Amino acid sequence: MSNIAIKEQMDALVKELNQHNYNYYVLAMPTIGDYEFDKKLEELALLEKEYPALADPNSPTQRVGGDITKNFETVKHRYPMLSLGNTYNEQDLRDFDERVRKAIGSDFQYVCELKFDGLSISLTYENGRLLRAVTRGDGTQGDDVTTNVKTIRRVPHHVKGDKVPAQFEIRGEIFMHRAAFDRLNREREELGEVPYANPRNFASGTVKMQDSAEVAKRPLDCFLYFLYTDKSEFKTHWDSLQAVDNWGFHVCEHNRLVSNIDEVLDFVHKWEKERHNLSYEIDGIVIKVNSYAQQQELGFTAKSPRWAISYKYKADEVQTELLQVSYQVGRTGAVTPVANLKPVLLAGTTVKRASLHNANEIERLDLHEHDTVFVEKGGEIIPKVIKVNPEKRRPDAKKIVYLHNCPECGSELVRKEGEAVHYCPNDEACPPQIVGKIQHFIGRKAMNIDGLGDETIETFYRRGLVRHISDLYTLHEKATELSQIERFGEKSIQNMLKGIEESKKMPFEKVLFGLGIRYVGETVARKLAAGVKNIETLAAATVPELIAIDEIGTRIAESIVEYFSKPEHIRQIALLKAAGLQFEVEERTIVLQSEQLSGKTFVISGVFENFDREELKTMIEANGGKMLSGISGKLDYLVAGDNMGPSKLEKAKKLKIPIISETELMDMLGK
Incomplete structure (x- = not known):
């Protein structure tokens, strides 16, 4: 195959994978399964390895992360990251315009931009290559989060084009799309974790995570909006925006060049209405004088530029009556209080319900029956009760007390020390927990069973066809009952049974x-499987043994031990095992070449010059060595490459474990 044909094949894969990433992360509407996506990614990675000169520098294969950052280095900004003066008042915008006119006359333009509700970031490029990514911090210095930012799909690792300076900084905002935020919050709630309040907090928390591989799984996006260079090739901010867009940066398509303050206000009014139709959150508009020469003439105050201002939209807030507090029971038994409200129009939608989060929030609000409450939907995606209007409280109103028993099964709720959430412990007989567990089991990230959906599981439960996960594997014995379900024809039944098989x-x-x-999410499950190899070892493990596995903490370990202490769980696993499910890691067949490393244990970490980690692992095992999942006293050697996680390095030094390079490993093998 010619290089042209190979390049076309690689470009087509990049385009297809980028589209799938967009469908998954931005739209939260995946059109391909994880397995199929991973296979296409693997195909692209193999082509890039064989033909590195043809590889796209912004390929999806470059966004997987993997490095661990224990402490973020503090970096001083070359150009201070000043905050903008802001206002909620249109007259203040006219006053700003008047000050600008007095200083530079009437011959100027403004650039209007959406004000993204995210995390400010500064990217430094040298010779077209991303050198560093630093948070705003205190405006003078911030945290170096380069490893994490490199995983964001819209941040180019390399740029090229006309007039690209040898060195430049570009400022922007890291954010998360609403649909992706909702999906990830649902996953947190299913794991019994407290959901994030808004996309900004989620984005900020993600950028400061220590494991870049985990950051890579989070759907972050980034808009870039201001270029800094020592000697600019551009005379205006608008020209620079067009240029950086051509260089490959993600520039917002809604920016507008306007001639006067009336056009600015038109832009402000337009987006006050239309902001709710965006896939991401904005909290206002930024207005900048377009000419760089005029910006320089206007100068700065101690805190902000005189040539820019932000207009902030007031958070959407309304008053309405609390009708009652109801409670939802999730898959893990977490019980969440919900305020049922007298319907009210808020941010373009009719709101009937709002989150109350937990018992602490009900206590903080001092909530009483039929209170008049303020509901907000500003940076919050889910409407939230923010306060009560005590002046409208009824004299005989009773204080709302968080319930003591499960609203679904009547079991007494439990609340562990240090946790905000109450749980129903009756996981084997509480209907929403049973249905939720089976829905989770069939989900795309778990067993990915085609032909089964959440509504179908609810129908099966109501009809008594499933009470446990294991019942899915006996559905083939219930053909008569299945055929009696409305809109569930022979083809649907066969597709479902095939998916289950x-x-x-x-x-x-x-x-x-x-x-x-x-607490056993997708990543934790992978770490556990690698660490214990089979279900029997996991079921028998103690808390200290589990904590010894890489990245498994006390809370997770205690939850696992508690899970396997229940006879019904053990019975279910036995039934699933009998049905033919995989309860041990499928070991690769290793052709033993020598016994040179017999009795020696290894951990591999970092990036290597001549081999990838899988190749090194195969070599070690082929010569009698054994791989461990984490650093412990049982380890004989840590094979260290570039950019390895500092926490592993520190732990290995503390335990006085020999740290060797790939060259030293080859020497041990006589290669």
């Missing part, structure tokens, strides 16, 4: 995640 091939880590053990 195919799920028996899913690897141990997927089955483990599908069991729905509290």
Whole structure:
């Protein structure tokens, strides 16, 4: 195949994978399964390895992360990251315009931009290559989060084009799309974790995570909006925006060049109405004088530029009556209070319900029956009760007390020390927990069973066809009952049964995640599977043994031990095992070449010049060595490459474990 044909094949894969990423992360509407996506990514990675000169520098394969950052280095900004003066008042915008006119006359333009509700970031490029990404911090210095920012799909690692300076900084905002935020928050709630309040907090928390591989799984996006260079090739801000867009940066398409303050206000009014139709949050508009020469003439105050201002929209807030507080029981048994409200129009939608989060929030609000409450939907995606109007409280109103028993099954609720959430412990007989666990098990990230959906599981539960996960694997015995379900024809039944049969091939880590053990998310399940190899070892493990596994903490370990202490869980696993599900890691067949490393244990970390990690692992095992999942006293050697996680390095030094390079490993093998 010619290089032209190979390049076309690679470009087509990049385009297809980028579209799938967009569907998944931005729209939250995936059109391809994880397995199929991973296979296409693997195909692209192999082509890039074989033909590195043809590789796209912004390929999806470059966004997977993997490095661990224990402490973020503090970096001084070359150009201070000043905050903008802001206002909620249109007259203040006219006053700003008047000050500008007095200083530079009437011959100027403004650039109007959306004010993104995210995390400010500064990117430095040298010779077209991303050198550093630093947060705003205190405006003078911030945290170096380069490793994490490199995982964001819209941040180019390399740029090229006309007039690209040898060195430049570009400022922007990291944010998260609403649909992706909602999806990830639902996953947090399913794991019994407190949901993030808004996309900005989620984005900010993600950028400061220590494991860049985890950051890579979070759907972050980034708009870039201001270029800094020592000697600019551009005379105006608008020209620079067009240029950086051509260089490959993600520039907002809604920016507008206007001639006067009336056009600015038209832009402000337009987006006050239309902002709710965007896929991301904005909290206002930024107005900048366009000419760089005029910006320089206007100068700065101590805190902000005199040539720019932001107009902030007031958070949408309304008053309405609290009708009652109801309670939702999730898959893990977490009980969430919900305010049922007298319907009211808020941010373009009719709101009937709002989150109350937990018992602490009800106490903080001092909530009483039929209170008049203020509901907000500013930076919050889910409407939230923010305060009560005590002046409208009824004299005989009773204080709302968080319930003591599960609203679904009547079991006494429990609340662990240090946690805000109450739980129903009756996970084997509480209807929403049973249905939620089975829905989780069939989900795309777990067993990915085709032909089954959430509504179908609810129908099966109501009809008594399923009470446990294991019942899915006996549905083939209930053909008569299945055929009596409305809109569930022969073809649907066969597709479902085929999907259930195919799920028996899913690897141990997927089955483990599908069991729905509290705090055992997708990544934790993968770490556990690698650490214990089979379900019997996991079921028998103690808390200290579990904590010894890489990245498994006390809370997770205690939850696992508690899960396996229940006889019904053990019985269910036995039934699933009998049905043919995978409950051990499928070990690769290793052709033993020598016994040179027999009795020696290894951990591999970092990036290597001549081999990838999988190749090194295969070599070690082929010569009698054994791989461990984490740093411990049982380890003989840490094979260290570039950019390895500092926490692993520190732990290895503390335990006095020999740290060797790939060259030293080859010497041990006589290569």
